[in-house]
Amino acid sequence: MANLRDHMGRPIVAVTGIGVVTSLGVGKADNWAALTSGKSGIHPITRFPVDHLNTRISGMVDFLPSSSKGASPLTYELAETAAQEAVSEAGLDSGDFGGPLFLASPPVELDWADRFSLYNSDKKDGGSERLLRVARAVKELDIFETTQFGSIADRLADRFGTRGLPITLSTACASGATAIQLGVEAIRRGECDKALSIGADGSATAEALIRFSLLSALSTHNDIPEKASKPFSKDRDGFVLAEGSGALVLESLEAALARGATVLGIMRGCGEKADDFHRTRSKPDGSPAIAAVRAALADAGLGEDEIDYVNAHGTSTPENDKMEHLSLSTVFGERIGSMPISSNKSMIGHTLSAAGAVEAAFSLMTMRESVIPPTINYDNPDPAIVLDVVPNKKRNAEVGTVLSNSFGFGGQNTCLVMAREPV
Amino acid sequence: MSSHDVVITGIGLVSSLGEGPDAHWQKLTRLGVEPVLDATRFAPYTIHPLPEIDWNLQIAKRGDQRQMETWQRLGTYVAGLALDDAGIKGNDELCATMDMVVAAGGGERDEAVDSAILAASESRNDRDVLLNEKLTTELRPTLFLAQLSNLLAGNISIVHKVTGSSRTFMGEEGAGVSAVETAAARIRSGQSTHVLVGGAFQTEHSDMLLGYELAGYLHRGPWKPVWQRQGSEGGGVVTGSGGAFLVLEQREHAQSRGRKVYAELGPVISGRARRRRGELDAEIAMLLKQAALPAGELLTISGASGAHAATAAEKAALDANPALAVRAFSTLTGHMKEAQFPFAVALAALAVDRKAGYPAFDATVERQFEGAAETVLATAIGYHQFEGLGLIKAA
Numbered sequence: 033m034a035n036l037r038d039h040m041g042r043p044i045v046a047v048t049g050i051g052v053v054t055s056l057g058v059g060k061a062d063n064w065a066a067l068t069s070g071k072s073g074i075h076p077i078t079r080f081p082v083d084h085l086n087t088r089i090s091g092m093v094d095f096l097p098s099s100s101k102g103a104s105p106l107t108y109e110l111a112e113t114a115a116q117e118a119v120s121e122a123g124l125d126s127g128d129f130g131g132p133l134f135l136a137s138p139p140v141e142l143d144w145a146d147r148f149s150l151y152n153s154d155k156k157d158g159g160s161e162r163l164l165r166v167a168r169a170v171k172e173l174d175i176f177e178t179t180q181f182g183s184i185a186d187r188l189a190d191r192f193g194t195r196g197l198p199i200t201l202s203t204a205c206a207s208g209a210t211a212i213q214l215g216v217e218a219i220r221r222g223e224c225d226k227a228l229s230i231g232a233d234g235s236a237t238a239e240a241l242i243r244f245s246l247l248s249a250l251s252t253h254n255d256i257p258e259k260a261s262k263p264f265s266k267d268r269d270g271f272v273l274a275e276g277s278g279a280l281v282l283e284s285l286e287a288a289l290a291r292g293a294t295v296l297g298i299m300r301g302c303g304e305k306a307d308d309f310h311r312t313r314s315k316p317d318g319s320p321a322i323a324a325v326r327a328a329l330a331d332a333g334l335g336e337d338e339i340d341y342v343n344a345h346g347t348s349t350p351e352n353d354k355m356e357h358l359s360l361s362t363v364f365g366e367r368i369g370s371m372p373i374s375s376n377k378s379m380i381g382h383t384l385s386a387a388g389a390v391e392a393a394f395s396l397m398t399m400r401e402s403v404i405p406p407t408i409n410y411d412n413p414d415p416a417i418v419l420d421v422v423p424n425k426k427r428n429a430e431v432g433t434v435l436s437n438s439f440g441f442g443g444q445n446t447c448l449v450m451a452r453e454p455v
Numbered sequence: 456m457s458s459h460d461v462v463i464t465g466i467g468l469v470s471s472l473g474e475g476p477d478a479h480w481q482k483l484t485r486l487g488v489e490p491v492l493d494a495t496r497f498a499p500y501t502i503h504p505l506p507e508i509d510w511n512l513q514i515a516k517r518g519d520q521r522q523m524e525t526w527q528r529l530g531t532y533v534a535g536l537a538l539d540d541a542g543i544k545g546n547d548e549l550c551a552t553m554d555m556v557v558a559a560g561g562g563e564r565d566e567a568v569d570s571a572i573l574a575a576s577e578s579r580n581d582r583d584v585l586l587n588e589k590l591t592t593e594l595r596p597t598l599f600l601a602q603l604s605n606l607l608a609g610n611i612s613i614v615h616k617v618t619g620s621s622r623t624f625m626g627e628e629g630a631g632v633s634a635v636e637t638a639a640a641r642i643r644s645g646q647s648t649h650v651l652v653g654g655a656f657q658t659e660h661s662d663m664l665l666g667y668e669l670a671g672y673l674h675r676g677p678w679k680p681v682w683q684r685q686g687s688e689g690g691g692v693v694t695g696s697g698g699a700f701l702v703l704e705q706r707e708h709a710q711s712r713g714r715k716v717y718a719e720l721g722p723v724i725s726g727r728a729r730r731r732r733g734e735l736d737a738e739i740a741m742l743l744k745q746a747a748l749p750a751g752e753l754l755t756i757s758g759a760s761g762a763h764a765a766t767a768a769e770k771a772a773l774d775a776n777p778a779l780a781v782r783a784f785s786t787l788t789g790h791m792k793e794a795q796f797p798f799a800v801a802l803a804a805l806a807v808d809r810k811a812g813y814p815a816f817d818a819t820v821e822r823q824f825e826g827a828a829e830t831v832l833a834t835a836i837g838y839h840q841f842e843g844l845g846l847i848k849a850a
Contacts, residue, residue, distance in 0.1 A: 084587040139561045139604040139625065142665065148582050151573045159570040160661030164500075167668045168689070176669035181560055181604070182626025186840050189727055197725035197841050199633050200626045202559075202605045210622060214637075221644045238586055246596035306555070306621035308612040311522060311600045320618065441600065442609025444621060 035455055036286040038300075039333035042220040044454055045299040046288045049124070049281030051117030052393045053110050054380040055091040055274055059117055064397055067405040068426040072258030072379045074272050080238045087250040089257040091274025091381030092236045099234075102143040104178035106234025110277035110386070111135060111188055115230050119192060122281040123293060124226075126192060131226035133194035134214040135185040136207030138235035138385045146175050184232075194228055204440030205345075206304075207231055208278060208388025209448050213302040215282040225287035231389025232277035241273055247312065249349060261382075262409035263346035263375035264353050264421050271347040274381030278389030280396075285454055297396040300433070300449040301332025307443030314355045314439070321359035321445050325435065328447035329363075334433065336364050339371070339449070341404055341429070343395040343436040344421075346375025347382050356437060357417040372429065374407045374422040388438040392448055395434040399452040404429050458707035461639045461720040462850050463804045465541025465702030467533040467653065470788040470798075471503035471695055475536060480805050483787065483813050490787045492678055499675040500668075502658050503695030503789030508532060513539075514614050523610055524563040524601040525696075530655035531610045533698035537651065538615055541702035542714055550616040554647045555608055556638045557623045558630035558654035558793035562602035564662050568593045607655070617651055628758065629725070629841025630654070631796035636723040636843070638703050648708040654793035655698030667692055672762055672838055680786040680817035681761045682770060691761040692838055695789020699798035706850075718807035720800070721830075721846035722746060728842060735765065739772035739836060742844050748776070748832065754812045754824050755832040756803045757783040758795040762838035769836040779832070780824035786816045796835035796843055803831035803847040810849075 038044050052059065055073030056066040066073070074091050079100060082088040093099060098109040119126045150166045157165065177183040185198035203210040208231025215227035244250050251270040253260040261272045288295055305327060307320035314321060329336065345356055361368045376394050383390050398404055403426050410423040436448045466476045471491035473482060482488050494501040510528055513535030514520050520528060538544035543553065572589045579585050600606050605623040612618050624630040624637075634652050641647035657663065667673050667690070675689035684691040709716055724745050728738030755773060759766045773779050784802055785791075791798055806812055806828040815821035834844040 080583045081581075081587065083584045084591045086591075137625075139602075141561060141564070142662070142669070144582075144586055147569075147573065148576050152576060155577070158574060160566060160665070163573070164661060164665055164668050167665055168671045168673070171669070171671040173670055179666050179669060180627060180839060182629050182837075182840055185626065186727065190729065197629050197633055197727045197843065198626075199624055199637070200630070202603075202623045202625055203621065204603065204605050214622075217641075217646070221640055221646075223640065238583065239590055242587070242590045242594065243599040245591070246594060247599060304620045306608075306612045306618040308616050308618050311597075311606060311609055311613065440605070441603065442605045442621070443612045443618070444605065444609070 044285040045216045045219050046283050046285045046295045047280050047297045047299060047396055048283045048288050048293040048295060049118035049122030050296055050393045050396055051114035051279040052390055053093060053113050054276035054383065054390060055093055056380060058113060060397065067379055067394065068403050070406050070408045070424060072408060074257045074260055074381055076257055086252050087241060087245050088254045089260055089272060090236055091272055093275040102145060102178065103235040103237055104140055104184060107137050107232050108184045108187055110234050111184065111230045111232035112191060114277040114279035115192060115228060118279040118281045128193035129228055130195055131224045131228060132196050132218055133185060133189055133198035134211040134227060134229045135188060135198060135200045136211035136231040136385045136389060137184055137200060138233050139202060140179055140181055142179050192228065202385065203444040203446060204442050205384055206388055206438035206440040206444040206446040207385040208390060209438040209446040211389060212280060212392055212448060213446060216299045216302055219282060219284050226281065226283040229282055230279040231386040233383050233385040234275050236273050236275050244273060251348065259409050261348045261378050263348040263378050263407055264414055264417050264419060265410055266412045266414040268348045268350060268353060270349050272381035274383045276380060276383035276386045276390050278386055278393040280392060297399055298451045298454050300451045301328045302448055303327025303331050304446045307445060312441050313351060318355050318359040318362060320443065321355060321439060322362050324445035324447045325359060325363045328449045332449035334449060338433060339435045340431045340433050341398060342371060342373040343391050343434055344373050344375045345437040345439045346377050348377060352439065353417060357419060369418055370420060372404050372422050372427065373419050374405055376405060378408045388446065391436050395436045395450050399431045399434060402428060402430055404431065459643050459645060460706040461642045461703050462706050462709050463701055463717045463720055464704045464709050464714045465537040466717060466801045466804060467536030467540060467700040468801055469529060469533050470697035471506060472787060473506050476805055480809060486814050488787065497664060500664055500673050501678045501693050504659060505696040519614050522597060522600065526562045526655060526657035527601055527607050527610050529657055529698050530607040531614050533655055534611045534651060534653065534700045535615055537700035537702050543702060544615060547616065552619045553617045554619045554641060554650045555611060555617050555621050556634040556650060556652045557608040558634040559604040559607050559623050559625060560793055561604050563660045565594060565598055566661060626841065627792055628795045628835045628837040631793050632725045632835055632843025635796060635800060636725055639720055639723055642703060642705050649702060649704040651700060652703055653698065653700030653797040656696060656791040656794050658694035658696045674761060681759050681766065681783040682817055682820040684761045685763055685767060691763045691766060693761060693789050695791055697788055697791045698794045699801045701797055701801060716850040718804040719848045719850045721848050723845040725843040735768045736771060738842055739769060742842060743772060746844060746846055749830050751778060752780060752826045753778050753830065753832055754806055754828045755779045755781045756799045757781050758799040758835035759783045760785060760790040760838040765836050765838050780822055782813050782816050782821055784816065799833035799835055800845055800847060803833040806831050807847055807849050
């Protein structure tokens with residue numbers, strides 16, 4: 033009989049279903065095959081014209097029916113696709129899930145295509161007055177719902193039969209990890225015995241790209257797209273904007289075992305700490321990220337020497353990779369030089385609100401498959417960052433525990449600790 | 456009573472009526488208080504505008520103020536009021552261990568840039584190229600940060616040093632309900648000792664009105680109280696700028712630092728009716744049943760928006776229980792979206808603390824209440840989706 037409570041007496045939380053979509057494809061099988069063969073999903077932008085843009089590459093998901101329909105429809109489809117895979121794998125009824133939904137998704141805005149079409153539907157007056165007047169006359173519920181922050185989760189709740197008021201959240205680039213954390217916490221508090229946590233982001237619009245570009249956050253290495261995302265390299269110059277989704281079915285170990293479900297991994301611990309230094313930069317001493325890693329380890333009941341592998345935030349921005357190295361080397365000490373640490377973003381780019389969930393999915397697969405996906409494009413190591421980044425080629429290794437980092441604008445730091453086995 | 460009970464030790468409020476719990480109590484308990492309205496700026500819509508605010512009082516650095524637009528400034532300001540009220544502001548240790556759940560929408564877009572793009576779109580077919588051309592050259596780079604939903608929480612961390620944890624929930628009124636519900640659950644389970652929770656809404660921007668009006672939700676024509684907008688022109692919602700933040704605290708934690716307690720936060724219950732299937736009436740009735748209302752007259756602070764269908768359903772459900780004496784505060788403040796539920800809880804806690812109710816905000820519909828307000832019900836039935844309510848009790 034497995035132990036069903038953790039070191040703090042809380043229900044152990046198991047993962048019984050995993051789903052994922054990235055620019056590498058739909059589903060775990062395609063993604064894993066590509067990821068472990070070091071394939072990049074970064075490609076030239078074709079969704080909109082790239083005139084005037086400094087960055088003309090991305091990891092957009094261009095192969096779904098909603099890919100050209102705007103951020104809200106695509107985010108919904110990404111979420112639904114990943115959730116369907118996860119719920120099916122868990123062997124649960126995909127129309128009557130019966131637990132709460134936690135959705136990490138991008139903030140919504142009226143799409144420019146809709147703005148243009150509403151505005152140009154007549155010629156009276158102008159500016160916002162015209163938009164408002166036209167809007168109240170047409171009452172397009174589909175367009176309206178793309179501007180409501182709760183509507184994607186509302187549709188998902190209908191689709192999967194989740195229980196109660198679904199929570200839509202944003203902790204910027206840590207959102208996916210926060211969605212998982214909320215699910216873990218709800219199960220630990222005994223509010224439910226299962227939860228559906230999803231991170232989905234289909235918001236790579238021209239305006240989103242321009243906004244990040246104006247903050248100098250994006251790589252401009254346009255010429256060879258698959259080479260642009262190069263975490264921990266000396267010549268890294270920004271992240272690559274991307275889309276994707278990850279979904280986990282979380283279940284108390286007790287409930288999972290009772291119904292004979294296959295346990296795919298364990299959510300051991302979650303930790304977070306907010307940074308009060310600056311809107312986009314981290315405190316120079318890395319203390320908030322350090323505190324988040326330590327909080328996750330403490331929550332998991334694991335020591336620094338008990339983490340086998342780190343799934344890095346590893347965005348490929350000069351700032352993130354430097355600070356992540358500082359934080360990890362502070363927590364793990366000398367051991368850091370010999371711990372495998374790789375960045376999925378080298379291949380899939382930065383999936384923003386989805387990243388924490390996508391990377392948790394890949395972390396769980398790393399343990400199950402005993403294969404560590406590489407950090408590709410590691411041709412020119414940053415001498416100031418001495419890490420074993422699993423350069424360029426996958427590595428076979430027994431991995432029993434993973435730390436997955438997520439750091440975001442607004443001082444958001446969230447870390448997850450996952451394990452292959454319950455104890 | 457348990458040491459892990461959730462108590463309210465800090466309240467920050469801003470609305471068109473003024474700022475702070477005392478100002479709101481005084482205004483709202485005055486007979487015949489008139490709403491502050493602006494019917495011209497966004498005609499044909501009426502709004503309840505922000506009062507005059509000296510941002511310096513809560514956001515000391517001009518540099519910080521410049522990094523925000525009004526929505527984030529407002530939220531950061533109201534959060535500061537709540538922290539001040541709870542005696543936590545400036546206490547590094549309490550701030551560094553304080554958790555935070557913010558209910559947020561998005562910040563303000565640059566209306567001038569948008570209007571210029573729309574105007575140019577009339578004479579151009581290559582609208583996608585137009586967009587790139589204008590946005591790359593005319594957007595202020597840091598405006599993005601003023602628009603990001605989670606950057607209200609980010610600014611609260613920077614300005615007030617609240618850094619235990621930071622989570623932002625999105626989804627109109629429902630986000631406010633979930634934020635309070637989650638914060639309370641953390642305290643009850645021993646995960647948190649003190650949590651800052653709340654939200655703000657800045658309606659004085661055309662996009663914020665557009666967010667309602669794409670489905671025709673806004674009331675037009677002469678202003679009327681919330682309960683009297685059925686059948687009027689438009690959809691029934693009159694918006695207001697404002698915000699509400701609460702400091703929720705574990706009872707033991709509040710006692711150990713000798714803080715005044717406004718009230719205890721009892722059960723918070725949330726729901727999602729499938730409204731297209733006509734489930735809203737039954738859902739509200741079920742939430743009321745789950746709340747296990749105490750016997751006798753019960754003051755009810757309703758967050759009703761005025762939206763025709765949702766407000767009619769709420770009124771029917773509340774009217775079905777003759778013990779409820781309802782006060783719909785949006786009559787006087789306007790609808791504040793994500794802040795609606797935290798605002799309702801704050802007004803309920805004030806009544807519990809002062810051991811008295813509010814006079815009717817709309818005497819033609821709302822009946823008298825003379826009780827001591829030992830327990831008060833707070834509701835937020837979303838104008839479009841999601842529902843929640845909570846019970847606030849004498850501590």
